[in-house]
Amino acid sequence: MTDLSEFEAAVSSPHVPNDELDSDEVNALIESVSPSRLALRRFMRHRVAMASLVVFTLIAIWIILAPITARYGEIEILAPFNGKRGLNSPGAKAWFGTDQLNRDLYSRIIWGGRVSMFIGLTVALFASVIGTLVGAVAGYRGGIIDDMLMRTTDLFLAFPTLVLLLVIRNLFDQLTWLNWLVGDLKSIRFIIVLLVALSWMSVARIVRGTVLSLKEREFVEASVALGSSAPRIVVRHLIPNAIGPIIVALTTSVVAAIVAESTLAFFGFGIDPVYKTSWGGLLGDSKGQVLTGKWWLLVFPGAVFVITIMCINFIGDALRDAFDPKQGQARR
Amino acid sequence: MSDTLRESVEGPVTDAVFEIRDLRIHFPTMNGDVQAVRGVDLSVHKGEMLAVVGESGSGKSVTFLGVMGLLPPSTVITGSAKLGETELIGASSKTVRRVRGHKIAMIFQDPLSALNPVQRIGPQIVEMIRSHDPMSKAAAESKSVELLDLVGIPQPSARAKQYPHEFSGGMRQRVMIAMAIANDPEVLIADEPTTALDVTVQAQILEVIQRIQHELHTAVVLITHDLGVVARVADQVQVMYAGRSAERADVMTLFKDPTHPYTVGLLKSLPRSGQERLTPIIGTPPNMLRPPSGCAFRPRCEFATDVCAVDLPELRPFHNSQTACIRVEEIDLEPVL
Amino acid sequence: MIRFILRRLLWAIPTLLIVTFLVFVAIRVGTDPVASYLRINSRASPAKIQQYKEANGLIGTIPEQYVRWLWKFVRFDWGVSIKGRVPVWPSIKAALSNTFILGAFASVIGITVGLGIGILASLKQYSKFDSLSSASAFIGLSIPPYISAVLLQLVFSYYVTKWFDLSKPFLPPSGVYPPGHGDNFDLFLRFKHLILPGTVVAIQTIAVYSRYMRASLLEVKNSDYLRTARAKGISETRVIVRHALRNALIPIVTVAAIDVGAIIGGLIITERIFEYKGMGDFFLTAFENGDFPQLMPWMVLVVISLILFNLLADVAYAFLDPRIRL
Numbered sequence: 001m002t003d004l005s006e007f008e009a010a011v012s013s014p015h016v017p018n019d020e021l022d023s024d025e026v027n028a029l030i031e032s033v034s035p036s037r038l039a040l041r042r043f044m045r046h047r048v049a050m051a052s053l054v055v056f057t058l059i060a061i062w063i064i065l066a067p068i069t070a071r072y073g074e075i076e077i078l079a080p081f082n083g084k085r086g087l088n089s090p091g092a093k094a095w096f097g098t099d100q101l102n103r104d105l106y107s108r109i110i111w112g113g114r115v116s117m118f119i120g121l122t123v124a125l126f127a128s129v130i131g132t133l134v135g136a137v138a139g140y141r142g143g144i145i146d147d148m149l150m151r152t153t154d155l156f157l158a159f160p161t162l163v164l165l166l167v168i169r170n171l172f173d174q175l176t177w178l179n180w181l182v183g184d185l186k187s188i189r190f191i192i193v194l195l196v197a198l199s200w201m202s203v204a205r206i207v208r209g210t211v212l213s214l215k216e217r218e219f220v221e222a223s224v225a226l227g228s229s230a231p232r233i234v235v236r237h238l239i240p241n242a243i244g245p246i247i248v249a250l251t252t253s254v255v256a257a258i259v260a261e262s263t264l265a266f267f268g269f270g271i272d273p274v275y276k277t278s279w280g281g282l283l284g285d286s287k288g289q290v291l292t293g294k295w296w297l298l299v300f301p302g303a304v305f306v307i308t309i310m311c312i313n314f315i316g317d318a319l320r321d322a323f324d325p326k327q328g329q330a331r332r
Numbered sequence: 333m334s335d336t337l338r339e340s341v342e343g344p345v346t347d348a349v350f351e352i353r354d355l356r357i358h359f360p361t362m363n364g365d366v367q368a369v370r371g372v373d374l375s376v377h378k379g380e381m382l383a384v385v386g387e388s389g390s391g392k393s394v395t396f397l398g399v400m401g402l403l404p405p406s407t408v409i410t411g412s413a414k415l416g417e418t419e420l421i422g423a424s425s426k427t428v429r430r431v432r433g434h435k436i437a438m439i440f441q442d443p444l445s446a447l448n449p450v451q452r453i454g455p456q457i458v459e460m461i462r463s464h465d466p467m468s469k470a471a472a473e474s475k476s477v478e479l480l481d482l483v484g485i486p487q488p489s490a491r492a493k494q495y496p497h498e499f500s501g502g503m504r505q506r507v508m509i510a511m512a513i514a515n516d517p518e519v520l521i522a523d524e525p526t527t528a529l530d531v532t533v534q535a536q537i538l539e540v541i542q543r544i545q546h547e548l549h550t551a552v553v554l555i556t557h558d559l560g561v562v563a564r565v566a567d568q569v570q571v572m573y574a575g576r577s578a579e580r581a582d583v584m585t586l587f588k589d590p591t592h593p594y595t596v597g598l599l600k601s602l603p604r605s606g607q608e609r610l611t612p613i614i615g616t617p618p619n620m621l622r623p624p625s626g627c628a629f630r631p632r633c634e635f636a637t638d639v640c641a642v643d644l645p646e647l648r649p650f651h652n653s654q655t656a657c658i659r660v661e662e663i664d665l666e667p668v669l
Numbered sequence: 670m671i672r673f674i675l676r677r678l679l680w681a682i683p684t685l686l687i688v689t690f691l692v693f694v695a696i697r698v699g700t701d702p703v704a705s706y707l708r709i710n711s712r713a714s715p716a717k718i719q720q721y722k723e724a725n726g727l728i729g730t731i732p733e734q735y736v737r738w739l740w741k742f743v744r745f746d747w748g749v750s751i752k753g754r755v756p757v758w759p760s761i762k763a764a765l766s767n768t769f770i771l772g773a774f775a776s777v778i779g780i781t782v783g784l785g786i787g788i789l790a791s792l793k794q795y796s797k798f799d800s801l802s803s804a805s806a807f808i809g810l811s812i813p814p815y816i817s818a819v820l821l822q823l824v825f826s827y828y829v830t831k832w833f834d835l836s837k838p839f840l841p842p843s844g845v846y847p848p849g850h851g852d853n854f855d856l857f858l859r860f861k862h863l864i865l866p867g868t869v870v871a872i873q874t875i876a877v878y879s880r881y882m883r884a885s886l887l888e889v890k891n892s893d894y895l896r897t898a899r900a901k902g903i904s905e906t907r908v909i910v911r912h913a914l915r916n917a918l919i920p921i922v923t924v925a926a927i928d929v930g931a932i933i934g935g936l937i938i939t940e941r942i943f944e945y946k947g948m949g950d951f952f953l954t955a956f957e958n959g960d961f962p963q964l965m966p967w968m969v970l971v972v973i974s975l976i977l978f979n980l981l982a983d984v985a986y987a988f989l990d991p992r993i994r995l
Contacts, residue, residue: 160934160971283815283819286819287819290827293823314807448912450992
């Protein structure tokens with residue numbers, strides 16, 4: 001689609017001082033649409049992103065203030081009530097019901113959200129830093145480094161993610177010389193290292209692509225001609241100019257990390273459920289229970305989870321539009 | 333050139349094959365209507381080449397895309413465009429479809445992007461023929477080879493089996509022309525056909541178009557911003573500015589005795605030998621969301637006075653031309669050439 | 670073209686060797702086969718352990734073990750699983766065919782519906798349908814498969830059954846056939862068991878492909894050659910079908926080929942939740958048991974499928990787009 005911004009440019013100043021543009025201008029006009037629809041769409045687009053930001057902030061505050069907002073402790077087992085020592089349906093005592101051990105689901109969603117969100121943000125942060133550095137160097141230097149990056153990531157990105165996560169999880173666990181880094185198999189640290197080990201790759205590829213195109217630009221060539229050192233060019237020119245794609249990749253990584261962690265937890269490969277929980281762990285608890293009608297175990301954590309993911313996705317999409325208005329529409 | 337003499341400057345003659353009257357084209361947008369074309373009159377005769385000249389956004393391409401029904405459905409088009417007896421504006425899409433490609437055909441600026449990249453040249457021409465003439469596939473195929481030969485493509489039968497990317501830019505434009513003339517149209521509209529091509533190739537393409545004009549007696553509308561091209565091939569010239577006609581004359585008169593300040597400005601901005609600097613037209617073209625009242629060229633015109641802001645100027649006879657300048661009698665337009 | 674395919678197939682051999690070696694090392698180091706064996710046969714005598722090691726080629730350095738494994742593998746001597754001592758090939762073959770059926774079912778529905786939605790959305794850009802399908806696709810992509818899977822079980826296996834007071838689940842929540850049915854082919858039962866897992870996979874596929882198709886067709890719709898096609902005076906249907914779709918589908922076919930190749934290793938989550946005995950479930954079970962003899966052939970088949978379908982994507986691209994020369 002001819003882009004909105006281009007479209008507006010053509011409309012507000014139809015006379016570009018370049019004769020060749022006549023046809024493009026017509027193209028822009030050819031795709032014109034009913035004005036109310038266009039306005040509605042733009043409005044929606046921004047409104048959805050804004051609403052997502054508000055909802056996400058509220059969820060974040062709700063989670064961060066866990067000691068205040070949560071009604072019970074993270075692994076606190078409630079005394080039997082309604083004559084049941086577990087799986088109490090939602091009510092005054094436990095708003096979202098309780099799990100098999102009679103732990104309050106509402107509080108566990110808050111505590112679990114802390115873990116999920118912490119993992120998501122930390123992984124995205126590390127992945128972005130590593131991915132940016134590797135991608136920038138590979139894109140700038142080219143040659144063997146670049147080939148190696150591309151071939152390795154080709155291989156890893158082709159494999160089913162869950163298979164990779166599980167195989168590498170076991171590998172990290174068995175390699176004793178990695179112990180200082182990864183820690184215990186069921187710790188949060190382990191999960192973070194595991195997810196960073198995989199998720200830096202997509203960031204690196206995005207940054208590499210951006211750097212490759214930036215490299216040809218005049219200001220970089222000028223800098224090279226002036227004798228700037230390679231690290232200086234990468235840090236001072238290439239990375240700052242690639243900041244848009246990096247931020248977009250960061251939001252994508254947050255979602256990917258939260259989803260990956262919850263997948264692992266769902267199948268029991270996550271953090272130790274005795275001491276801590278995450279949204280994935282809570283969802284995993286619902287697995288065997290829905291067939292006996294314990295809907296609250298799925299519906300509440302599932303809703304919070306999906307809403308959070310959707311908010312981050314919408315924010316990321318709006319950022320993509322903001323940074324790259326030319327491609328935003330066609331791609332999503 | 334004898335054909336051109338038939339068109340007298342006293343007024344529109346009635347035997348025009350293609351005639352546009354008071355055509356208006358508006359694009360509704362969020363910020364209001366873009367008034368791309370604001371009342372254009374124009375006519376072209378059998379075997380004649382009419383050049384439509386103007387800057388970007390003067391509405392010259394939009395006029396013909398609108399007539400051909402190639403603008404989006406939300407576009408508001410009013411006025412009249414008659415091809416022989418057939419009225420195109422407001423006609424059913426079926427009527428317009430039957431006419432376009434058959435009686436009126438169009439060539440576009442960029443011949444690479446204008447041809448379907450995944451279809452061989454031959455079938456693209458065959459499709460054009462068979463959508464208007466129920467001949468057999470074999471007959472259409474041999475006709476398409478003849479057409480390729482006619483526009484000067486060597487080894488036409490072999491070339492017909494090739495894809496657009498296997499052709500050079502000039503050859504692709506020849507293919508476009510072959511396709512456009514496949515059904516022997518009465519009017520051929522060439523929208524900047526040489527803009528995307530090398531200078532040397534430009535001349536060849538113009539020659540092909542001219543040959544079609546003369547041999548097939550096709551009426552040709554050449555949309556261009558290049559006055560050099562106009563001087564070389566056109567019979568009649570219509571200058572457009574801000575969606576309206578500024579001036580209409582035969583090509584000799586226009587260059588020798590321009591009757592509109594905008595035409596003078598255009599001619600002055602042409603590079604000439606012995607001149608060190610080009611003389612551009614000062615200012616920028618108007619915003620078509622809110623075009624100025626009266627004569628749209630007024631803000632850039634050195635002769636403009638308050639009377640120019642009152643009415644939309646219509647074309648009227650003056651000397652051997654038709655001009656839209658209401659003050660042409662009072663001002664002193666210096667000859668340029 | 671044939672030369673290209675042959676060359677690519679030849680290249681696939683070293684690729685396969687390198688990848689399988691890496692996978693071999695990763696799995697061999699990651700899951701200790703002896704530990705797995707002892708977990709199942711906790712009272713095995715040292716002699717038994719030695720025998721197990723020899724049978725599975727666990728003697729010597731890892732490269733030596735790899736070569737020995739490879740030699741057995743290419744002679745189709747795939748051995749037996751650690752748990753249950755089941756021959757690997759028949760069970761992996763059954764898993765393959767189950768995944769194939771689920772994958773084909775979900776892909777055919779998902780891709781067809783997705784493309785249909787994408788085409789309609791781009792033809793009616795900015796219409797209510799367009800906005801609605803965009804929003805739905807966005808939501809579809811934000812729901813992980815395990816949530817939609819469990820939700821479907823809750824609704825169609827539990828609640829619908831309860832509301833209509835049925836004796837058996839309205840739609841079965843798990844399995845390929847009902848318990849105790851055996852492996853006798855029964856189209857109706859088979860289909861019934863495909864609906865829920867198929868829906869989970871199809872939702873994702875529809876969401877992704879409707880977006881692809883919409884974007885691709887919008888780009889083509891805006892192209893000059895479509896304007897030329899309209900200027901020919903052919904019918905709008907012909908413009909869309911013969912010119913627009915023909916071009917817009919080229920990138921989609923390529924992506925679809927790669928996606929189909931990923932199916933055999935890509936349905937782990939869905940298959941596990943619905944206890945559908947396919948490749949994904951096979952992998953997860955083998956992984957949980959540390960069942961080395963089952964894991965390696967699984968990996969090799971997945972890698973071969975990825976390589977072959979990537980090749981297929983390239984060939985299809987060259988076939989559909991004359992500008993590409995192989």
